[in-house]
Amino acid sequence: MQTFYIIAFLSIVFSILVISAKNPVHSILYLILTFFTFTIHYILMNAQFLAIVNFIVYMGAILVLFLYTLMLINLNKESEPVKPFMVKVAAVFGGxxxxxxxxxxxxxxxxxxxxxxKDPNLGLVKNLGKVLFNEFLLPFEVSSVLLLSAMVGAVLLATKDKEPKATI
Amino acid sequence: MESLTNTIQAVPLNHYILLSAIIFSIGVMGVLLRRNAIVIFMSVELMLNSVNLLLTAFSVYRGDAAGQVFVFFIMALAAAEVAVGLAIIVMIYRNTNSIDINVLNRLKW
Incomplete structure (x- = not known):
């Protein structure tokens, strides 16, 4: 029981650091720590499949994508935009x-x-796989189409436009 | 693993809801507070993750595996969203040389 509160405190602290860090690279690193505490939450609830998927997909894939994009964009200190103080106060107040x-x-x-x-086998890979491929087979296939279309869309958006040809 | 899962047994459901609500609000605050488009994206990820945690907690509470399958779908969705969104950000950076969202006000009005 004590473990939950310690980890919950850590996840709140790290998520506050994510939005308050000045340097975007630092806030990505704090986001990795936040997701790690979420993985510990999943382990505490014995959701082993979700813990592994959270570890691999979020901390492995998505955050590496974020870091690579940040390095491509090459931000420097001067270009870091800062909002006026009153807008910040209003944002914190709204949240x-x-x-x-x-x-x-x-x-x-x-x-x-x-x-x-109640059921210790609830979050194990075997049980979730049975549910996924019996009840949720159609959404599973649809999500593969979603990922494919996202991949095509990302490649299409991120490639450079060719110079328009001069009209003859 | 048995001893580890026994530690969770006394945590009330309300505390999970409280944790998720706080982290969701921090995500909303991040979206309102920052002007860097990538940090705004990370705040959105934070919000998605807090919802994931809450879905898992309810799934364990009810003893229903469907909640955890839903979390899996949300993760697939988040991966697709991040790929497309970061591609859009790269494209915007190439066109405007900035990822300040206040530059992108041409669709306003």
Whole structure:
């Protein structure tokens, strides 16, 4: 029980550091740490498949993509845009209002039952694979089409436009 | 692994909802606060991840595997979204030499 609170505290601290770090590379590195704490949350809930997928896909693939894009773009200190102070205050205020609204609506629920893992096999690869390929077979195939179209779209968008030919 | 999962048994569901709500709000704050397009994207990832955590917690709470399968689909969606979004950012950078979102106000009005 104690472990959850320590890890939850760490994930909140790292996610605050993500949005407050001046250097974008630092905020990507803090994002990696945040996702690592999420992986620990999944392990604590015995969702082993999701823990592995979160580790490989998020920390491996997506953040490497972010880092590579950042290096391609080659930001320097002067080009880092800064918002005016009042806009920052308004942004923090707006986010805080959202948090207060969510938390206070949670208070109306009263006390809740603890999260108890009834079936220890719930998050294992074997069980999830059976569910995925029986009930969710069509969405699984559709998601492969989605990934393919995303790949084609990314290549199409990121390639340089050719110089328009001079009209004869 | 058994002893590890026994440690979680006493955490109320409300605390998971609280954690997810706080991290989601931090993501919203990041979107409003920053002007760097890549950092805004990372805040969106933060929001997606907090929803993933909440879905997993509910899935464990209800003993239903469908929630965890849904998290898997959200991860596939996030990967596709990041690929296309970063391609758009690279394209914008090539055209305007900046990724400040305030430069991109030509669609306004």
């Amino acid at each position: 805080g209002i959202l948090a207060v609204a969510l938390v206070s609506s949670l208070k109306l629920l009263g006390t809740s039952a603890p999260v108890v893992l």
